[in-house]
Amino acid sequence: MEKNKYVYLFSEGDASMKNLLGGKGANLAEMTKIGIPVPQGFTVTTEACNKYYEDGRVIAKEVIDQIEEKMSELEKISGKEFGSIDNPLLVSVRSGARASMPGMMDTILNLGLNDETVETMAKLTNNVRFAYDSYRRFIQMFSDVVMGVEKRMFEDLIDEMKEENHVHYDTDLTAENLKELVKRYKNLYKKEKGTDFPQEPKAQLIEAVTAVFRSWDNPRAIVYRRLNDIPSAWGTAVNVQEMVFGNKGETSGTGVAFSRNPSTGENLIYGEYLMNAQGEDVVAGIRTPRPISELNDQNAEIYTQFENIVNTLEDHYSDMQDMEFTIEEGKLYFLQTRNGKRTAQAALKIAVDLVEEGVLSKEEAILKVEPKQLDSLLHPNFDEKEIKNTDAIAKGLPASPGAACGKIAFTAEEAKERAEKGEKVVLVRLETSPEDIEGMIAAEGILTVRGGMTSHAAVVARGMGTCCVAGCGALKVNETARTVEVEGKVLTSEDWISIDGSTGNIYPTALKTVAPEISGYFATFMGWADEIRKLKVRTNADTPRDTKQAVEFGAEGVGLCRTEHMFFAEDRIMAVREMIVAKTEEQRRKALEKLLPMQREDFVGIYEALEGRPATIRFLDPPLHEFLPHADEDIRALANEMGLTFEELKATVESLHEFNPMMGHRGCRLAVSYPEIAEMQTRAVIEAAIEVKNKKGYDVVPEIMIPLVGEIKELKYVKDVVVHTIEQVLAEKNVELKYKVGTMIEIPRAAITADEIAKEAEFFSFGTNDLTQMTFGFSRDDAAKFLNAYYEKKIYESDPFAKLDQTGVGSLVRIAVEKGRSTRPDIKLGICGEHGGDPSSVEFCHDLGLDYVSCSPFRVPLARLAAAQAQVKNKR
Ligand code: PEP
Ligand code: MG
Numbered sequence: 032m033e034k035n036k037y038v039y040l041f042s043e044g045d046a047s048m049k050n051l052l053g054g055k056g057a058n059l060a061e062m063t064k065i066g067i068p069v070p071q072g073f074t075v076t077t078e079a080c081n082k083y084y085e086d087g088r089v090i091a092k093e094v095i096d097q098i099e100e101k102m103s104e105l106e107k108i109s110g111k112e113f114g115s116i117d118n119p120l121l122v123s124v125r126s127g128a129r130a131s132m133p134g135m136m137d138t139i140l141n142l143g144l145n146d147e148t149v150e151t152m153a154k155l156t157n158n159v160r161f162a163y164d165s166y167r168r169f170i171q172m173f174s175d176v177v178m179g180v181e182k183r184m185f186e187d188l189i190d191e192m193k194e195e196n197h198v199h200y201d202t203d204l205t206a207e208n209l210k211e212l213v214k215r216y217k218n219l220y221k222k223e224k225g226t227d228f229p230q231e232p233k234a235q236l237i238e239a240v241t242a243v244f245r246s247w248d249n250p251r252a253i254v255y256r257r258l259n260d261i262p263s264a265w266g267t268a269v270n271v272q273e274m275v276f277g278n279k280g281e282t283s284g285t286g287v288a289f290s291r292n293p294s295t296g297e298n299l300i301y302g303e304y305l306m307n308a309q310g311e312d313v314v315a316g317i318r319t320p321r322p323i324s325e326l327n328d329q330n331a332e333i334y335t336q337f338e339n340i341v342n343t344l345e346d347h348y349s350d351m352q353d354m355e356f357t358i359e360e361g362k363l364y365f366l367q368t369r370n371g372k373r374t375a376q377a378a379l380k381i382a383v384d385l386v387e388e389g390v391l392s393k394e395e396a397i398l399k400v401e402p403k404q405l406d407s408l409l410h411p412n413f414d415e416k417e418i419k420n421t422d423a424i425a426k427g428l429p430a431s432p433g434a435a436c437g438k439i440a441f442t443a444e445e446a447k448e449r450a451e452k453g454e455k456v457v458l459v460r461l462e463t464s465p466e467d468i469e470g471m472i473a474a475e476g477i478l479t480v481r482g483g484m485t486s487h488a489a490v491v492a493r494g495m496g497t498c499c500v501a502g503c504g505a506l507k508v509n510e511t512a513r514t515v516e517v518e519g520k521v522l523t524s525e526d527w528i529s530i531d532g533s534t535g536n537i538y539p540t541a542l543k544t545v546a547p548e549i550s551g552y553f554a555t556f557m558g559w560a561d562e563i564r565k566l567k568v569r570t571n572a573d574t575p576r577d578t579k580q581a582v583e584f585g586a587e588g589v590g591l592c593r594t595e596h597m598f599f600a601e602d603r604i605m606a607v608r609e610m611i612v613a614k615t616e617e618q619r620r621k622a623l624e625k626l627l628p629m630q631r632e633d634f635v636g637i638y639e640a641l642e643g644r645p646a647t648i649r650f651l652d653p654p655l656h657e658f659l660p661h662a663d664e665d666i667r668a669l670a671n672e673m674g675l676t677f678e679e680l681k682a683t684v685e686s687l688h689e690f691n692p693m694m695g696h697r698g699c700r701l702a703v704s705y706p707e708i709a710e711m712q713t714r715a716v717i718e719a720a721i722e723v724k725n726k727k728g729y730d731v732v733p734e735i736m737i738p739l740v741g742e743i744k745e746l747k748y749v750k751d752v753v754v755h756t757i758e759q760v761l762a763e764k765n766v767e768l769k770y771k772v773g774t775m776i777e778i779p780r781a782a783i784t785a786d787e788i789a790k791e792a793e794f795f796s797f798g799t800n801d802l803t804q805m806t807f808g809f810s811r812d813d814a815a816k817f818l819n820a821y822y823e824k825k826i827y828e829s830d831p832f833a834k835l836d837q838t839g840v841g842s843l844v845r846i847a848v849e850k851g852r853s854t855r856p857d858i859k860l861g862i863c864g865e866h867g868g869d870p871s872s873v874e875f876c877h878d879l880g881l882d883y884v885s886c887s888p889f890r891v892p893l894a895r896l897a898a899a900q901a902q903v904k905n906k907r
Contacts, residue, residue, distance in 0.1 A: 037079040038097040040104060041071055041272075046348075051076045053268030055127030058368050065347060067340055068364050071108050072122065072272030073101040075240055077129065080266035083244040090241050098240065098271075099233065109273050114232040118155070119148040121165075121274040124239040126246060128267040131369050132255055133490050137176040137246040139239045140309060141169035141274060145230040149213075161279050163209035168309065170216045170228060173235065177242040180223045188215050200318075202307065236271070243269045250823075251468045257822060257829055258472070260871060272366070275359040278309045285310050285357045288323055288337075290345040293353070293373040294432065296380030296552075300341055302354075303483050310355060310366070319502060320483045336363050344368050349390050350399065351381050372490060374432055375404040379552040386559075393559045394903045400556065402870040402897040408553060409584075409889050410498075411544035413531055423536035425517050427478065427503025430489035432533040434544050435476025435498040439524050441513045443470020450474065457528050459515055461508055463488040471497065476530045478537065480506050498532035506537075557585065557892060560899035566876060567883035568894045569647075571863055573597060575636030581888035582640060585895050589646035590796060590885020591736075591863035592637060594630065594712060595653050603629050604658065608673065611655050612683050616707060623711040630712065634719030643729040647796060647863070647885075649736040649775065650712050650749075654697040656687035693801075693810060698739020699749050706752045713756040721766055734771045736796060741778040743787040750791055773859070777801035782843040785850035789858055795851055796885070797844055799864025799872075803831050806840045832865060835872035848879050861885055870897035877901035 044052050044060030052060060056074030063069050079094045106112050111120035121143040126132075144152070144166045153162035174180040192204060192212050204212070220228045229235055246252065247267045256263060277285030286304025291297060303320035306329075327334040337356065340363075344352045353371030357364050373381065382396040391399070413434045437455035440446035443466065446458045450473035458474035460467065462481040471477055471491060476498040479488045483502055492499030507516040515522045520539060522528065527541035569590030570581035574597075578589060598607045603626060610622035637646055660666050661684065663677075670680040689695035702709040713735065720731040735753055740746045750772050757770060774791075776782050777798030785795070804811045811832055821827040835841055844862075851858045861883040866872035868886030873894055876884050878901065886894050 034093065035078070036076075036097070037082070037094045038073050038075050038101045040073045040101060040108075041069065044074065049129055050265075051078065051268070053077055053127035053129055053270070054131050054369055055125065055367050056268045056270050059270060059272070061347075062344070062365060062368060065343070067344070068362075070273040070275050070364050070366065072105060072270060073098075074127070075269040075271070077266040077268045080244045080247060080268065081264070083241070084248075084266070088245070090237065090244070095237055098236065102233075102236070102271075105271075105273065111273075113143055113236075114145075114148065116147050116151055119143055119151055119232075121148075121152075122236070122271050123274055124236070124243060125270045125272070126243045126267045127270050128247070128261070129265045130259065130261050131372070132252060132259075132261070133372070133487075137243055139169070139172045139176055139242070141165045142173070142235050142239055143232045143274075144169045145232065145235075147230075148232075156279060158279060160206035160209060161276070163206060163213055164204075164278060165276070165309075167209055167213050167216055170213065170220065173239065174216075174220050174223075174228075176246070177238050178220075178224055180220060184219060184223075185216060188212060188219065240269050240271070243267065251466055253822060254468050254472075260829065260834065263825055263828055275357045275362075275364045275366075276309070277305075277357040277359065278307055279360055281307055282361045283307060283357075283359050284326075286320065286323065286326075286355075288341060288354050288356065289371045289373075290341050290352045290354075291371075291377070291381055293351070293371050293377055294429065296373065296377035296384070298384060300338060304356075310357070319481070319504070330358075330361075333358060333361070333363055340365060346390075349385065349395070351377075375400070375406075375408040376432065376550065376552075378404055379408075379550070379556045383552045383555050394563060396556070397560055397563060397896070397899050397903055400896060402873075402893040402900065405892045405896060406889070408549065409547060409892065412533070412547050413529065414543040414545050417542050418531075418536075421538050421540065421542060424520065424539045425503055425505040425537040427500040427505075427535045427537065428483065428489070429531070429533050429535040430486075430501040431477075431492040431497060431499035433476070433498035434529070434531050434533075434542070435474075436527065436529040436541050436544060437475040439515060439522055439526055439528055440470070440474065441508070441510055441524065443467035445524070446470035447473040457530060459506070459508060459528070460488070461510065462486060463491070476500075476532065478503060478506075478528070478530050480504060480508050492532075498530060500530045500532055500535050500537060503535070503537060553892075557895060560896045561585070564895060564898035564902050566873070566881065566898035566901065568891055568898060569645075569861065569863075569883050569885040570888050570891055571867070571885050572637070572888060574633070575640045577888050578637050578640040581891055582642070582644070584888055584891040586644075586888065586891045587883070588644040589637060589641065589648075590861050590867070590883060592646060592648045593652065594649060595651050595657075597630060597633050598626075598651075598658065600629075605673075607658050608669070610708070611658060611687075612673070612675065612680065619705060620707050623707055627711050627715055630715035631719045631722070634716055635722055638719060638723040638729060638731050639727060641729075641731075642727075643731070645732060645734060647734040647736050647773075647794075647861075648712075648716050649738055649863075650699075651701055651708055652698050652738040654687070654689060654692040654695050655701070656684065656689065656692065659684050659687065691810075693804065693812070699737045699745055700739065702737070702749045702752065703745055706749070709749055709752045710756045713753045714760055717757050717760045717768065717770070718764075720768060720770075721760075721764055724768070730769075732769045732771065734773060734794060736794075737772070737774045738798070739777060739801065740774045740788065740792075741780040743784065743791060746774055746788060746791045771859075775801075775863070776844075776847050777805070777864075779805055779843055782847040783850075785847035786854045789851040789854035792851075792858070793855070794859035794861070795847065797847070797860075797862040797864060797881075799835060799840060799844070799862060799866045800832065802843060802864065803836065803840050806843060807831060807836070834869050835864075835866040835875055837872075837875050841875060844875075845879060848881070868894055870900070873897035874901040874904070878905055 041060045041063040046061035049057040052074045111118045113120045124139045149166040153159040171185040175182040217228045284306035288302025292301040302323035305320045351371045352368045354368045355366040378400040382399045385391040386396045437457040440456040457476045459478045479501045489501045529538040529542040569588040570586035571591040572578040606625040613619035667677045670677045716733045720733045771793040773794030775798040776795045860881045863885040867884035868890030
């Protein structure tokens, strides 16, 4: 039997092998293939990672053997020897999954150093300081990442060393200082681990590879995967690469660069570098790096070479690239390239520019913008007038655009906790690290004291579309005392702060935010998406205002108007309550008469906002107890207001109590019990349509939707009430009007009997919120409490209420589509559960050939783009 190949030299792969080699590994192979100067190495595959987990978290002997084989080949390529005292080969070990997960997993540099090879390195480079600096970094990283000794303890030792020697920067420590520091590091290691720091390079390597595999499942990686729809089954590859050194003195350096500006999309190379530094110094934001243009002044020859490679890589990948490079004693190397993360504004500009430059077709360009990113375009900025009248107290780097305002939170945990309680917080940190991910998600905005435009905070915030100001050195953050001092002012966790991620300005006060202006690129790009897509996009809206907003965002109709949302308005809740407490049909009809003009007025407003676009009006759905108070004191107050006794009203509230209200007296069951409610709603819908037709000339074709149907006979019963009422209204007004009556498919039984249901229903709209709830058998309101345990145990990887469970719930949708069409080939099909605004679910709906998706107004652009992408990816 042919043995599995788990390890590939860079020269054995190419860009098409991303699934096996991970993004970084495949690109290193591709760069090697096209002749970019890349330090050579090999990639341990994602399959080896999966095997590690399948084997119960142990690295298999055959994987170790293959690593060792490739290491011998790398020794030949490099002319150096791993562990040799004469000419030691040192390597970096880095994770690299199929999709980039910046900072989520672990990296180890300078592996292969030990007490002997460090001496050789000192001699070979004639640079004792460099050798020991590299060694102390390696001990620190290896101890932290592989052995779990906290980084902080090592940092304390450096701080002590700097204090003892009265110096400010790490770079001021002498070779002797660093030698001494290495000693202290090793002592710390021994104290913590009970053994000496491992000296055998081969053992170091296998431990490091294993640690990277392990880091695939660290908590922050799991959270990141869930946020970005990355399946845990992908695994990570591990790249082992010959080290080149940016910290060999002033002719060495390291940096990161983007082939275009990742914030604005401007077509200019953008980046930062530091001389005499290793990569982590730039990314971790410990020293503030220099703009890349200064490299041109410092060394024009290197800069020209650098610029050529950047252009070659962008042309090769037909996309904006994010690259890491190192200069070792005047020689330039590229350590990685990938499609760069970018703000939504930049993504649109780059996509449009690349089409205009003739690099991409419109279809290709459509795939270059993440639908979820559009969210951030639609997010607020500060009110111009307020900004003019408010002095900024400090300025940092405009790391991720948008505006945020909140009270100050000093740690990620604090941000998360306070946000969960409903507080708006801005996370203020010296710098962020990947552990902070949950706090960063919870915060309105992120402000850091240290770090550049490519620091962790900046990159992660940009990806999430969260506003971020980085590198604001004027702030003195005391994380222990929980204060920020700036310009003599001391702010605490009770103070408001406003940050502007587009200018970098910081304001020590709460500022008003306003909705954003959308750029011309947005319109051009979305126009292309509309040309391409087949799936229509409607909106879930219950008010004229929301409907109007959605139409501005490109909605082609209302897919779900939840009529009960109108019942909660202050001026009508009383009539609703009267309807509920009514003891006779006559009393109920009286209350409904009060509601009729209000409902009609709402529908008129919605039809007008739609200017002739279609609207699906869903009839009353929630259990009635939702409209009544539950606490005794509130019941007493309401009873007074309604002229009832406390006991009477209390008895009504109790009679409405249900053990499981989501499966109780709701949906069409209400109309079966009280057909007069459906009569009133029908009358409101039809009279409004006639009014708008007469007044504005719009030919409204009302679509009345009966919720929570599970049995054809209950649909037929309610439909008869509806149709009868419509005929009555039309006769009264002596007009004709087209209309449709359909149903939601949100109960599994309805999905399985959809061929019968379709005999009565002219359209289906999949209510995947309830369909998910009923299919999984867990409550949409309570699931959040236990889903976390399911994510941790990898039973579920995402929230089925956010991303459609295509296997289970999706099968029911598919069955209903097939069965519905078998009875009524032209049945209109849509989805109006929350999944209608989730990109992967939209793609699923496209593939099933639904007519439309419906989602909240702010997600309409996202759904339009996701629909276009689905069309490009899987032509129907
Ligand atoms: C649904 O169940 O998916 C739906 C859209 O209805 P609601 O969320 O109002 O129950
Ligand atoms: Mg529902």
